[in-house]
Amino acid sequence: MGKLPGTFLVVEGGDGAGKTTVARTLATELAARGLRVCLTEEPSPGPVGVFLRSLLTTGPLSAEAMALLFAADRAHHSEDVILPALRRAEVVVCSRYLLSSLAYQGPEVGIERVAYLNAGARKPDLLLFLECASEVALGRAGAARVLDAFETPAVAARAAGGYAHALAYLEGVGQRVVRVDASQHPEQVLCAVLDQVLPLVARDGR
Template sequence: MSAARKTARPGRFIVLEGLDGAGTTTQTERLASALRADGHAVVTTREPSDGPVGTMVRQALTGRLGLPQGRGPLAPETLALLFAADRTDHLHARVLPALEEGKVVLCDRYVLSSLAYQGASLPMAWVDTVNAHAVSPDLTLFVGVDPRVAAKRRAVRGAPAELFEADEAQRRIARQYLKAITLRQKRERIVRIDGELSVEAVTDACLMQVRRVLARGR
């Protein structure tokens, strides 16, 4: 376990996870509003981050960064290591400072995403190992939706498809998420939320779990 993972911190680190189209970004924003109304200092963030390595990851996901002479996308191992490097940068630049200040950090995607997305084409144990440095969240909320529901939501959104957003890829990633949850539940608290409920009902279910974590001591 890394020094960062051992460090006691007065804040709380909450992660939202799910397929593209599960609604994690919407729920992160809604949770932040509710927690601020409760009187908490809240920081919202996401992965890939907006930092220098995160920018490279986003370029790779949208096809703007790949092998030389346009020979194709980056190798899966390269992309997995970029995600892990971005996570290290993100933790030290944004997450850990906020936790040290006693704030609630809500993060849209984290290690579970790497295990599901990169673990779909690489050994999950290897992806887990390269992320061994990562601080464990106090709570991960997995917003679960059927891949077909997620696909319909992405279609409505109308944004250009990214590297992992093809329907077959999302079905494979959905299976990987379940394996990743089984792996990580041995080390950290992961709660599944029914993401096919109304937006308001999903927020209520998430908020109930977050308030439990905030109410109890470490």
């Protein structure tokens, strides 16, 4: 894929690590600096994403079916939201992306299979991975809202291993990954994130 004028940032991490909060705060900080920002997430607000969210509350389908649905949602999300924003020279901040699929469905259907299904997914300019112990993260998530079907201690433990393998895979294919200690105070987390992001958007001419 050719270079587009925008910058594509992805915020990832286990459930309760603070992805949504960090993505929103990052988007606000960048907008305050005069940058045009597109804040988005996966599952997306599109039709496949809405269906996926319903499955996450009622109980997921097979790993293969979920991998296919997430790939379909990602393809529509990219075509409908991410790529148009990048063409408009915006900074796209996305909470969850390919790493989540590799971490959750990869252990069951194979990382290579998930990567194949998402072969057309654009590589982020920077992937920020929020590191936090799963028991701490789930405690945070459960205190804030009703947990979905993926957010159980057993699933979180499996996901931790899945994330480790998925991160190694993405780094092996050239993805730039920065790990951020999400157990810190939120202001410290934001500072660590901005330390990585601001030089990148400045380099890209924004």
